[in-house]
Amino acid sequence: GENVEQHPSTLSVQEGDSAVIKCTYSDSASNYFPWYKQELGKGPQLIIDIRSNVGEKKDQRIAVTLNKTAKHFSLHITETQPEDSAVYFCAALNPRERDSNYQLIWGAGTKLIIKP
């Protein structure tokens, strides 16, 4: 089955600098890659996503890139601010082996710390 690896587990950057979080996946059948942000004591919230027919997507300070050949995708946050501090999860949508449905396979998460 699909496996998603996420790095680093913790990332500390100076306010105003950029942050990059990387994920790799194993199954080339995966076709949708969302990124979620989880603030302390809350559930994850979608911040950006990308489909396999697109190489890059940008939304203000946040961007995601996808390299299908290498099977990796990355989250880029520019001009980081204190409110960007959170845990970020990547995921890959993969067809389930046992039935015809799809399932999100999640990375282990990256704790992003923005230093003032």
Place this chain on the structure above:
Amino acid sequence: DGGITQSPKYLFRKEGQNVTLSCEQNLNHDAMYWYRQDPGQGLRLIYYSQIVNDFQKGDIAEGYSVSREKKESFPLTVTSAQKNPTAFYLCASSISPGTGWNEQFFGPGTRLTVL
């Protein structure tokens, strides 16, 4: 206000007891999901439901049970058969299961501790 609510926020249980976690949504979503979150790990799917009166096992369904009698409700029971139940439990919903493209909306979670 539209959204997903989970209750309680914190739950303590003695070993050997069953406990039920509540999840309610007023987003009119067809699909609902239960995930388990452990430190240093990603979310793992316990059960999901695409429609009322139907649900499917996820990757770690052993020791858990669910029901989907109403569209807006998807309670999860953690039974005494679950060997390591202490974890953070997240409920989510999406518009329709379809191909899975749809955004999943999460509740605030329930932290279960077995004493």
